[in-house]
């Protein structure tokens with residue numbers, strides 16, 4: 425299905441949020457995930473369903489500053 | 491306090507703003523801002539806050555200036571290589587604006603000293619390069635109830651977010667805790683387009699000044715992500731998380747801790763193929 429990932433429409437396989445991470449080869453420990461502006465707890469990624477048109481936000485850690 | 495004629499001239503472009511005026515400029519003169527890290531983000535933040543006439547600027551850093559810092563840490567100049575960053579920064583601040591009282595903390599920001607350091611200030615700016623310190627700053631500001639302007643830069647990307655403890659989402663509301671150490675590369679390996687420090691550090695200084703002045707809407711409950719490659723800003727709304735380990739309903743982080751790793755980046759590996767399901 426087509427969902428919006430970080431503002432960009434993308435075709436991803438599967439039906440839950442974790443499928444989108446797997447498709448993008450993203451380790452769940454490396455991101456905070458928002459679905460339609462709501463944070464999804466890491467242990468709920470595999471049980472949270474995705475609908476076409478959903479907005480996913482993968483927030484990566486950004487640690488630099490020096 | 492009353493401004494001298496010279497100060498009225500110096501700050502005239504502020505005073506001309508109805509939202510600032512003489513009254514606002516006095517608030518700036520009475521403000522105490524702590525900058526943790528006198529490096530990439532701390533450099534522009536310190537310079538602009540000094541120019542703005544912030545009464546007291548605290549600087550925390552225990553590092554010395556390295557030649558590889560000069561590509562982005564604009565408060566330090568070539569002759570400063572090898573000198574303590576806080577000393578180098580203080581000289582530039584005072585040359586720019588002698589009105590500013592600069593307080594130097596030549597030490598590492600650690601669990602043991604964090605609360606005492608932030609307690610004396612009205613706003614804190616995060617200019618550190620590792621997750622351990624970023625989480626520690628977030629936690630210390632929460633316990634001390636100090637507004638924090640968070641920032642991060644990496645490669646061609648930057649992020650800013652403001653946290654008002656107990657009112658808006660904190661760093662842990664979004665990122666529960668530091669990433670697992672094995673997944674991250676070190677800052678030295680990562681690289682950053684130097685000017686990113688200027689973009690993000692200056693936005694941090696802007697929000698800090700707004701907090702001092704009490705004007706506008708701070709960058710709370712959202713993360714402002716900057717993508718220099720595509721020259722695009724994106725605002726990601728975030729919310730206070732009832733399950734936040736720090737500011738949630740049942741906190742598990744109840745005291746300050748020093749996390750171990752000193753890493754600064756976390757990025758997904760480049761995807762090898764599409765539709766690669768395990």
Ligand SMILES: [Zn+2]
Pocket residue numbers: 659660661662663664730731734735736737738
């Ligand atoms: Zn929180």
